[in-house]
Amino acid sequence: MPGTLAITWEPGSDTLLGTCHCGARHTSQDPVEAWAWLLAHPDGHGLSGSEGASE
């Protein structure tokens, strides 16, 4: 899988924001689920909690 996967978290908040290499984003409350979502690209993109690719 090419590209860079990112998760941003603000300490004190419950939410993780995942950004896929394709630009799709997904919010989550669990880092295991957040990485799983990123690694599943493109499966699961466009479900609730995620936005489609931004390109």
Place this chain on the structure above:
Amino acid sequence: MAPTTQIPRNQWYVAAYGDEIGASLFARTICGEPVMFFRDAGGTVSALADRCVHRRFPLSKSNRDGDKIVCGYHGFTYDKTGACVAVPGQTRIPRTARVKPYPVHEQDSLVWIWIGDAEPSPVSSIPRAPWLAADGGYTTLRALAPLKARHSLLLDNLMDLSHETYLHGGYIGTPEVAETPITTEVDEEAGIIRVSRHMDDAECPPFYAKSTGIDGRITRWQDIEYFPPCLYTLHSRIAPAGVLPPASGPDSDAFHVEITYALTPETETSTHDFWMVSRDFGHGDAGMDSFFSQMQAEVVQQDVDALNLLEELIAADGEAYQELSINIDTGALAARRLIKKLNEAA
């Protein structure tokens, strides 16, 4: 319990600091393999399996004859490539008389060794740490902490910046730490993890105010880069609030501290915890030297004590344990996955 190794093979690992290896024979176990090192007459480091093929006497307890090693038990003599060139009492040298040589590469004051049976990946793939080089413009303090805990426990520890508050009693923390987003990035192609926390308007910890002469608020960046499996770097940048690095050229209005770890498995359940702290200011200031080395040694020891305890629990309770991960574990989970990938590829 799975008997398989957790140590990725076919990888470069840091075996030693360059200045640990000189003319005398030096032994260290790397990834479960006993290795003997020495610096040859030309100044190049050689590494051989630390067991004589005859009756397994450790070559590190033997003698040098120029660049040859003469076994201290019965005198099998090896050249620096591990080939046996003489045996006692006879002229015929058995064909299989050879000890395993290890590929070695020295750069940035670190001695790297290739562990695994595959062809070594090119030395250009070894991660760089130019601030550690003698002419790198940094003052470095370093040590090696023996850790009786597995590589994965140290990795979990280093990838998480949040245990500072609890394990290190707020050593490094300031109020802004809690409000600053942490971004964890995995570069899948390069196989590198980056964790960054950029505080753009933070209180200056008193020590930094004193040592840098900055008064007032600061821009404080912490950027971890982890190059699996061995090299971990934490780039710390401190500048007056609002001072950003220039688009090109040296970042000379900021102060930089580089914290480097090399995490080299000794065995499945113990690790060589090499730590280095480098700064690009206060050169020749003995007070600053002792501050940085004492602070870092203390932080490392707190981690070592905690991880040794965890390893004892694993030994007592068994490996099976249902962990629970929360947001602070985002970086550690990413690191574990890359190690798993390396293990599967090896």
